[in-house]
Structure formats: structure tokens, C-alpha cells
Amino acid sequence: MFDKSGTERYPLIKALEQQLEQVSFRFHVPAHLADRGPHPASDFDLTELSGLDNLFEPAGVIAESQRLAAEFFGADETYYLVNGSSAGLIAAIWSSCRRGEKVILGRNIHRSAIAGLIWSGAVPCFIPVKEHIRGIPLNIDVPTAEAVLSGKGVSSTAMVVTNPSYFGISTDLDALRTITARRGITLIVDEAHGGHFIFSPEFPRSAAVCGADLWINSAHKTLGALTPGALLHRKGGRANPARLKNGLSMVQTSSPSYAVLASLEMICREQEDGWREAIRLSRYARQQINSRGRFVCLEASMLPTGFFMDPLRLTIKADKVALSGFQLAKILKDECRIEVELAGHNNLVAIIHPGHRKDDIDALILALKQIGERYYSPGGTEYAHESYPLPDMALSPRDAAESSWRELPIRDACGLISAVTVSPFPPGIPVLIPGEVIAKEIVEQIIADYSRGYNFLGLGADPSLPIMVVDTD
Numbered sequence: 001m002f003d004k005s006g007t008e009r010y011p012l013i014k015a016l017e018q019q020l021e022q023v024s025f026r027f028h029v030p031a032h033l034a035d036r037g038p039h040p041a042s043d044f045d046l047t048e049l050s051g052l053d054n055l056f057e058p059a060g061v062i063a064e065s066q067r068l069a070a071e072f073f074g075a076d077e078t079y080y081l082v083n084g085s086s087a088g089l090i091a092a093i094w095s096s097c098r099r100g101e102k103v104i105l106g107r108n109i110h111r112s113a114i115a116g117l118i119w120s121g122a123v124p125c126f127i128p129v130k131e132h133i134r135g136i137p138l139n140i141d142v143p144t145a146e147a148v149l150s151g152k153g154v155s156s157t158a159m160v161v162t163n164p165s166y167f168g169i170s171t172d173l174d175a176l177r178t179i180t181a182r183r184g185i186t187l188i189v190d191e192a193h194g195g196h197f198i199f200s201p202e203f204p205r206s207a208a209v210c211g212a213d214l215w216i217n218s219a220h221k222t223l224g225a226l227t228p229g230a231l232l233h234r235k236g237g238r239a240n241p242a243r244l245k246n247g248l249s250m251v252q253t254s255s256p257s258y259a260v261l262a263s264l265e266m267i268c269r270e271q272e273d274g275w276r277e278a279i280r281l282s283r284y285a286r287q288q289i290n291s292r293g294r295f296v297c298l299e300a301s302m303l304p305t306g307f308f309m310d311p312l313r314l315t316i317k318a319d320k321v322a323l324s325g326f327q328l329a330k331i332l333k334d335e336c337r338i339e340v341e342l343a344g345h346n347n348l349v350a351i352i353h354p355g356h357r358k359d360d361i362d363a364l365i366l367a368l369k370q371i372g373e374r375y376y377s378p379g380g381t382e383y384a385h386e387s388y389p390l391p392d393m394a395l396s397p398r399d400a401a402e403s404s405w406r407e408l409p410i411r412d413a414c415g416l417i418s419a420v421t422v423s424p425f426p427p428g429i430p431v432l433i434p435g436e437v438i439a440k441e442i443v444e445q446i447i448a449d450y451s452r453g454y455n456f457l458g459l460g461a462d463p464s465l466p467i468m469v470v471d472t473d
């Protein structure tokens with residue numbers, strides 16, 4: 001159970017508890033009346049009642065709770081997000097860029113950043129993710145980012161960096177901070193998967209420490225908050241708080257879940273022992289998995305200079321085993337009752353959290369040992385590289401989104417302009433965004449990846465993979 005000693009640190013939870021104590025007869029939404037619904041977790045599911053403040057204009061317990069969160073995370077301001085990091089990214093991009101301005105983004109951005117581009121009307125310049133290790137993408141590197149920033153005609157207002165990547169790989173954020181600060185560019189860090197980086201020096205350096213202007217944590221992913229609770233932090237004078245607040249009020253619901261808000265308040269506390277134990281268990285898991293020579297679990301020592309790894313993310317690749325990541329994940333689920341975070345053609349990702357026990361880790365190690373013996377293949381299996389070429393851009397995402405569209409099977413779309421974001425899921429990294437030209441190689445790669453088992457967001461469910469294109473007729 002959550003230890004609430006020091007209740008002054010939990011103003012929102014205290015107010016919610018008072019609400020439950022003080023009221024016996026409810027004549028307001030939500031319909032489950034707090035504790036009479038079928039949901040086990042409905043107690044704190046209240047609304048903007050007296051004493052519970054307002055998320056869009058906080059002046060009471062939410063304001064105080066967010067102030068304490070900002071203090072905890074080293075920000076000037078923290079905004080609670082009840083629509084995930086997606087809402088934070090959209091508002092961060094919209095508040096930092098105007099129509100027609102250039103924004104630099106790593107190509108491994110989440111699809112919600114594209115919504116930020118469409119909404120703001122900003123024009124993207126992408127930094128390709130060139131570096132791969134054993135077929136697994138790393139992250140953007142600093143020299144390439146600097147080259148894009150210095151490119152002819154690229155005078156940008158913001159840079160968006162996904163750090164860490166879904167695979168737990170961080171780039172050199174300090175170096176990126178230096179080059180963006182030199183040019184007066186707002187640095188927005190999508191730290192959706194790295195909210196825990198502030199908790200231990202064994203994690204890669206956090207956006208907070210590196211001096212980002214805005215950064216976003218999916219607290220529901222790695223910090224134990226309820227889904228889709230997330231945090232947007234602002235520090236320094238570059239990002240505009242008024243625009244940010246206004247942006248958030250446009251992309252978030254006006255009926256925030258107080259259960260989610262309370263869970264965000266709860267995660268703002270030291271949990272050193274939990275993180276230390278999780279790191280210890282992940283070290284043990286890596287050592288055990290790698291010692292058997294059937295699978296490779298990425299280690300920090302395998303990475304090129306300038307990249308860092310979240311120890312809690314186990315990115316596992318078959319080495320001397322004839323299985324794809326999809327096949328491995330299916331066997332783990334069907335035969336060993338083990339569910340992992342993500343499976344790709346040539347890898348899978350399992351995440352270790354502070355709540356894990358050694359038994360859990362041993363179950364994973366044993367399952368991989370047994371599967372490794374059963375599917376042993378001395379030559380291993382070479383799997384295709386899963387990267388896509390960077391498409392040419394014919395229209396800004398906003399112009400493409402606003403144009404007329406028509407639908408046709410992807411194989412007939414070569415040379416046309418995409419009207420939508422297409423991304424294999426998970427992890428949801430776009431291979432096409434609105435305004436980009438659908439090159440033949442991209443079509444071929446999408447068809448190949450679909451046949452390997454990837455699902456695609458942005459394409460119809462029909463096997464012909466229908467795509468919306470800009471209707472230029």
C-alpha cells in the first residue's frame with residue numbers, strides 16, 4: 001500500500017479523501033457515484049467538485065500538487081497530463097512553433113509529434129536515425145543533428161528529441177543542449193520512456209539534468225502512475241508558459257480523471273530502494289541471458305560512443321536461435337505466460353520495474369533458456385534491417401492534412417503524397433507522415449514488414465493496405 005506519511009506532500013489526495021469523507025449523497029457526474037459503481041478503482045474518480053480545483057486553471061490543490069511535482073523533478077513548472085505524453089508533445093510543439101517555421105525532429109519521433117506539426121503548421125526537418133546495432137535502431141547522433149541544424153535554409157525554432165528511444169537508447173543530450181542553446185532553439189525532449197532517469201545515476205542523464213526547455217514523461221509507463229497519466233515539465237525562459245497552458249487546455253479533456261491525477265501525485269516521492277533493486281535484477285537478467293549464447297541482450301558496452309542505455313530495458317535478439325521476435329513473443333505468451341512490452345521482426349523488449357521480484361526474472365531467464373535449446377540453430381538467423389529511407393517532403397503536414405484525400409491500395413500509391421501518418425505499431429514511429437512522397441522502396445518495405453507480422457497504424461485493415469493520399473486531381 002502507498003505510504004502517505006507526510007501528507008503535506010499529497011494535497012490532492014488529501015482533498016480527495018476529504019471529499020469522500022464529507023459527502024454521503026452525490027448528485028453529480030460521474031454516474032458511478034464514486035463508490036457504487038462496478039469498477040474496483042472508482043473511489044477517487046471524482047470531478048471538479050468544491051475543494052478539488054480545476055486542471056486548466058489550477059489555483060488550489062492541483063496547483064499545489066503540480067508545484068511540488070515541479071520541485072521534485074527539477075522544473076520551474078510541471079503540468080499534469082490526463083491524455084498521456086501525446087497531449088504534452090502536441091502542446092509543446094504547438095506552443096513553440098508557428099505556421100511555416102522550421103522544427104528539427106529525430107525521425108524516431110512518436111506519431112503524436114506529427115499531430116503537433118499539423119496543428120502548429122510548422123515544417124519538419126528530420127534527423128535520420130542512421131546508427132543501428134544488430135539491426136536495432138539506436139537514436140539520433142549529435143554530428144548528424146548538428147549537420148541538419150546547420151543545413152542551408154534551416155533556421156529553426158525548436159528541436160524535438162526522443163530520449164530514450166523505445167529500445168531504451170539515449171543520445172548525448174548534453175551535447176544537443178549545447179548546440180541548441182547556442183542557436184537559441186527550444187529543446188523539447190520526449191522522455192516518455194525515461195521518467196525514472198532522475199532516480200539513479202546508473203540511468204542515462206535525464207532531460208531535467210541536461211537543461212531541456214520542455215520535457216515530457218509518460219508517468220504511466222515507467223513511474224507507476226495510472227494510464228494515461230503523464231507529466232510535462234518546463235524550465236527556463238525559452239518556452240512560453242501562457243501558450244503552453246492554453247495549448248494543453250485545447251488537447252486535454254475538460255473532465256480530467258482525478259484518479260489519474262492522484263496517481264501522478266503519488267509517484268513524486270523517493271523510491272531509491274525500488275530502483276536499486278530493479279537495476280540489480282536487470283544486471284542479473286542480462287548476465288544470465290547473455291551467458292547462454294542463444295540470445296543477445298543489449299548491453300551498454302555494445303553501444304558506440306555517444307549512446308547510453310537504460311539498464312531496465314532488456315532488448316533481446318535471437319542469436320543462435322531460429323526465431324523472429326514475433327515468434328519468440330508468441331511462445332513466451334502461449335507457453336510460459338510471459339508478456340513482453342514489444343516484439344519486432346528481429347527483437348523483443350522486456351521492461352523491468354521496481355515492483356519486480358527475482359522470481360519474475362527467473363521465469364523469463366528459464367523460459368529463454370528452454371526456448372533457446374529447443375530452437376537452437378548454430379548459424380543463427382539473419383533478419384532484415386527494419387529501417388526505412390527518409391521520404392522527400394512535397395507539402396507541409398498541415399497543407400497535406402487540409403487538402404482533399406482519396407484512398408487506394410498502397411501498391412498503387414507509389415509517387416503520390418501521403419495524407420496520413422503511417423507507423424508500424426508498436427512502437428508507433430512514423431515511416432510516412434502527411435505531405436511525404438510515397439517512394440517505391442517504402443511501399444515495398446511496408447508490404448514486406450506487413451507480411452512479417454507488423455501491424456500498421458494509418459493503413460486500412462484490408463490486406464491491400466489502403467492508404468489515404470492527397471488528391472491532386
Ligand SMILES: Cc1ncc(COP(=O)(O)O)c(C=O)c1O
Pocket residue numbers: 083084085086087109110112162165166190192193218228230427428
Ligand atoms: C516515444 C514515445 N513518445 C510518446 C508516446 C505517447 O505516450 P502516451 O501513450 O503517454 O500518450 C509514446 C507512446 O508509446 C512513445 O513511445
